[in-house]
Amino acid sequence: MSGTENGQPGERRTRAGYVALVGRPNAGKSTLLNRLIGEHLSIVTSKAQTTWQRVTGLLTVGDDQLVFLDTPGLLEVKDLLQRAMLGAALEALREADAVLLVLDGTWPPGPRDTERILTALAHTSAPVRVALNKVDAADPDAVLAWEGWVAEHLGCPVHQISALTGHGTDELLDALRKALPEGPFLYPEDDIASDPVRFFVAELVRETIFEHFQQEIPYSVFCQVEEFREEQDPVYIQVNVYVERKSQKGILIGKQGAAIRGLGEESRKKIETFLGRRVYLDLWVKPLRGWRKNRAHLGQLGFRLPPEDENERA
Numbered sequence: 001m002s003g004t005e006n007g008q009p010g011e012r013r014t015r016a017g018y019v020a021l022v023g024r025p026n027a028g029k030s031t032l033l034n035r036l037i038g039e040h041l042s043i044v045t046s047k048a049q050t051t052w053q054r055v056t057g058l059l060t061v062g063d064d065q066l067v068f069l070d071t072p073g074l075l076e077v078k079d080l081l082q083r084a085m086l087g088a089a090l091e092a093l094r095e096a097d098a099v100l101l102v103l104d105g106t107w108p109p110g111p112r113d114t115e116r117i118l119t120a121l122a123h124t125s126a127p128v129r130v131a132l133n134k135v136d137a138a139d140p141d142a143v144l145a146w147e148g149w150v151a152e153h154l155g156c157p158v159h160q161i162s163a164l165t166g167h168g169t170d171e172l173l174d175a176l177r178k179a180l181p182e183g184p185f186l187y188p189e190d191d192i193a194s195d196p197v198r199f200f201v202a203e204l205v206r207e208t209i210f211e212h213f214q215q216e217i218p219y220s221v222f223c224q225v226e227e228f229r230e231e232q233d234p235v236y237i238q239v240n241v242y243v244e245r246k247s248q249k250g251i252l253i254g255k256q257g258a259a260i261r262g263l264g265e266e267s268r269k270k271i272e273t274f275l276g277r278r279v280y281l282d283l284w285v286k287p288l289r290g291w292r293k294n295r296a297h298l299g300q301l302g303f304r305l306p307p308e309d310e311n312e313r314a
């Protein structure tokens with residue numbers, strides 16, 4: 001017997017697995033992913049429903065590799081885009097080796113949270129860990145309410161953390177490492193991301209749109225890299241900015257192009273920091289009528305949709 005089951009003496013015993021970050025919109029999932037990875041990988045804004053697709057962040061520490069899956073918030077589905085968003089969160093739960101439920105300590109739990117969170121967790125049999133986030137700004141009554149909620153529904157310990165300041169995140173990471181199954185690494189040790197660079201570039205433009213515009217505009221816009229010429233200096237990047245209605249094109253462009261110029265400048269700076277190179281950013285605003293509700297458009301924009309059902313009004 002060569003004794004491989006328990007490893008040869010001196011052989012490296014590693015743990016590796018997928019850790020899905022799930023929770024209510026705006027709970028701080030993406031902030032926490034970025035904190036754990038140490039990079040601004042997943043876009044963060046003060047508005048709810050910022051993340052629309054799964055974002056993978058890789059962290060290798062010692063003999064452990066964590067493949068974090070940041071997901072869209074568990075929301076009430078009102079249109080086809082939101083179906084795709086919820087679908088992405090549930091898919092991550094089904095693939096997860098461990099689940100990190102992120103709770104927002106600035107708001108107490110409500111009856112809808114209970115239903116949404118428990119329905120979502122029914123999609124996984126993986127061990128669940130709980131982070132009560134935003135303790136730097138939390139309301140003590142909300143913290144107590146969440147602790148009672150977790151004791152009642154999940155019966156597991158609660159890690160009080162602040163993804164913003166880093167309070168408690170080292171201890172949380174230790175707990176997540178212990179929840180990983182034994183197995184070989186899934187990615188090279190130095191990698192921090194597995195999504196294409198084009199995805200991150202488009203997301204940085206979308207993040208800036210969330211910051212610059214109010215009301216329905218952030219939720220009506222999707223960005224896609226159309227051209228990426230990295231052999232040039234500066235790198236030439238064309239991003240298509242799709243809007244739902246023609247009237248929104250005017251808002252994005254602004255008086256004499258002032259709004260789009262500001263958007264372009266700020267997005268370019270973020271992309272330059274991300275790529276570590278000088279960038280020429282070309283933003284093209286294009287109407288794509290009702291794309292949020294259109295199965296073909298969503299497919300073309302890279303969203304994966306669950307199969308059609310009779311309630312769908314596309």
Ligand SMILES: Nc1nc2c(ncn2[C@@H]2O[C@H](COP(=O)(O)OP(=O)(O)OP(=O)(O)O)[C@@H](O)[C@H]2O)c(=O)[nH]1
Nearest residue numbers: 025026027028029030031046049050051073163164
């Ligand atoms: N005070 C405080 N604010 C936080 C903390 N973590 C996140 N936030 C803020 O909460 C807001 C939402 O953070 P996100 O990371 O985008 O939340 P999310 O859960 O990814 O949201 P969705 O993608 O919309 O589901 C941002 O304004 C963050 O700066 C925290 O620990 N403390």
Ligand SMILES: [Mg+2]
Nearest residue numbers: 029030050051
């Ligand atoms: Mg997010």
